Structure formats: C-alpha cells, structure tokens
Amino acid sequence: MIEIPEPTYATAADGVSLAYQVFGHGRHDIVYLPGNATQLDVM
C-alpha cells in the first residue's frame, strides 16, 4: 500500500488555486505534467 500524500493548494499569479502533491525525497525535482485529464484523488 502506497502512502498517499495530502493534496495541497498553491495560488497562481492570476489568483487560481492549483492542487498539487509531493512524493519522495530524491535529489532532483521532477514536475510531472500529464495530459489533460488528471484527478489527484483518483490517480
């Protein structure tokens, strides 16, 4: 069973709230940008 991190929100410069999750502690940051359809609660 994978430990699922809590989604948090960031606010973009134009005021839109964006939900994100952070996994892992590696040396490099990888920003995962999938296609159009994502739902953090279901992935």
Added chain:
Amino acid sequence: MDVPKTHYARTADGVHIAYQVVGDGPVDLVLVASALGLGEIWRGRRSGAFLLRLASFSRLILLDRRGMGLSDHILDREQQLTLESRMEDVRAVMDAVDSARATLLGLESGGFAVAAMFAATLPERTAGLIAYGAMARELWALDYPFGVTQEESDAEIADVERAWATGELASSWVEFLYPSARDDAREVEDLVALMRGIGGPGDAATWSRVDRDIDLREMLPSIRVPTLVIHRREDRAVPIEHGRYLAAHIPGAELAELPGEIHMWDVGDDFPSEVERFVATIHREEIELDRFLATVLFTDIVDSTSVASARGDQGWARLVERHHHIVRGNLARYRGTEMDTAGDGFFATFDGPARAVRCALAVVESVRQLSIEVRAGVHTGEMQTIDGKAGGIAVTLGARVAGLAAPSEVLVSQTVRDLVAGSGLQFADAGEHELKGVPDRWRLYRVVN
C-alpha cells in the same frame, strides 16, 4: 454503500449538470444544496444513510450545481453562478428525469435561495418547497438584525480560502456545526474529503461570496407553493430567527422548530421525518398557477416624437422596423418573451433577472447603430396572468422605472439587484423614488456597464 450511477443533464445555456436518482417513491424530491459533492456524499458516514432515508418515501433527485463537484467547472461569463443559472440546473435535471413537478428541499442559505427562486418562478414545476437551516439573507442590516456583518463574513471567507480542505478548517466547522462530534477524527476526515471533492479554495470563496450577497426578502411573498420551514431551535450556525423570518414572510408557510443545536443536516431522524410528513400533505389543487415571480423589461425610444418628425413618415416606419428587429434579436438571445409593443417601446418578461438586465444593456448598445437611444427599466416581482395577458403591480412598476431612466441608461429596482449576486453586474445607487400609481417609495439602481 452503493454509489448510484451519475448522469449528466444539459442546461438551456449549455452547462452539463451531474445528477443521480435514488428510490422510486410516489413523489419527486429534489435536494438543492450549496455544496453536495456527488462523488463524496456516499462515502460519508451518515450522509448516505440520510439520502436513503429520503429516498424511502420519494424518488430522490440529487445534483451538483454548475461549477461544483461532478458538474462542469469551466463556465463563461454569462453562465456564472447566479440564482437563475442554478435554477436552470434544477430545471435541466428535472427535464432529464421526466419530472413534471417536484418538491424542492433547499439546504442552508445557498440551496434554499435557489429552491425559493425556482418555486416562485416556476410554480407549475413545484409541488412544494422545504427549507432547512436556511435564511432570507446572510448579512446584517438595520431591518435584518440577525445577520452577520460584512466584516465578519469577509473574514470567514478569507479563512475558507486560506484553509480549504485542511483538518484545521474542517475541525472548526465540526466544532460549530456538530459540537458533540468535535473529538471524532473520522468526522473531520470526511469533511476534508468532501471539501476536496467539490472544488478548490478559490471556488469555495467565490461560492461563499455569491451566496452571501443574495437577499431574498423582496421575493418571499411571491412564493405561492406549499412551504415548510425546518429549523433547529438552538442552531449555532444559523440562529432560529432566520427560520422564523422565512416562515413569517412566505405566504401560508409552516414552521417546524426541531430541538437541538446541530446545524449539520444529516444528524437525527426528525428532519427527514418532517419532510416525509409534509410531502404526504401536499395536494396539487392548493397551488395557484396564475401568479408567479418574473422579471419585466421595458424599453422606450428616447425623444421619439422629434426623431419621427425629423425622419418623416417613411423614414420613421423603417427605423421602427429595424429597432424592433434588433430588440427581438436580443430577446431571443437572452430568452425573453415579448409581451407587447406600444409604438416605439417594448415590454418583455424573463424568468431570470440577470438575463433581463443583460438584454437591456445589449439593446441600449445595439440600437446606437440606428443613431437613436433607448431607455430601459427592469423590475422583478409577482405577475398575474389574466386571460393570457401579463399584469399585476410588477408590470406597472417596471414601466415606471423605465420612464425614469436617462437616455441609454438601464435602471433597475432593488429586488433585481438583490437577486443577481454572482452575475458580475455592477450597480450605482440612483436614489429613492415615488412611482406613479404604485404605493411606497422605491430604491432604484443604475446599471454601471
């Protein structure tokens, strides 16, 4: 718990609304809420059981309003979250499930506001109206002393935006809405999941502001369907005075004061039991279908006599024809119904005040190409149909408001302003006026474009 299948209905203005149907009872019951969250509601510990309880005596129809939960989130400017657009959401879902008439159960301020607007505007589609933990307006006013102040509300909304879908906000809500469950971790967890499922922090702040800016007081007397107001006597979130106010101002409304302080709607069986009792007492024949809430729009060409004499008979006739063509085009676009043309003026009705105002603005703008100006007035009130003709004091009032408008100005009554929260329309105070043939003084507003 089995999650019912989710379907989508498409509204007249092109938004997809997610809905679910549970139960096969003899009456249709639509649950109208500010925030339901069809994806999460069945996972909650009590909410699923509560819904099944309602569905034990009804065909229960659930929907996520536009911009929320499983419904379309991306809305254009004219599809925003106004009372009338949320009324369209309910109508589209009822059409999709072939529900000719339903009882609307309006939960809390936002849900009830939509249900009330629907019931007053579309009595032919409404068997009955039920309010739970609801209010006519959220904000304090001299003549509405039980509301919260603008500052308190702003602070609360800022908190919602800052701490949305966190344990912190959820705990403070549980403390407030269901104090005896304050130490229950699952309660907080469910609430966090529900928040996350219905939208983001910016969405939540916007919804809260739209609901906060609604004022139903002027339209309550136009609700002509059997109505039950259910309120807990010690409700900590929405004091009982709000419920008593609603019951006192909706004609013939019944008030059921339930014991307790818990605002949360899915705790206790006395609430659904009241709903069950009430729907069994509703009889068709009680409803008056010839009186309903509508918005009237009057437009009039400025200085028509001098324009007519300057252009000559033929020129004037051509001008009037082109003017009528432009007005009718806008009526079609904003779904207005032409009631009458009196020479150079139009009288039209709408089932949503924001659409009537937008139509008026569009008419004012588009007739300029004819080198003429119009004045326009908009009012929302109770209409009566007599032999198929629209009448009533609301019609006289609308005509008087238009008469006071300056060239190229759209003037509206206070009722219009109070019902278009969320539309983005801006108003400036145009003072109090006495209107010929209508009692009282009326506060009017100029639409600032």
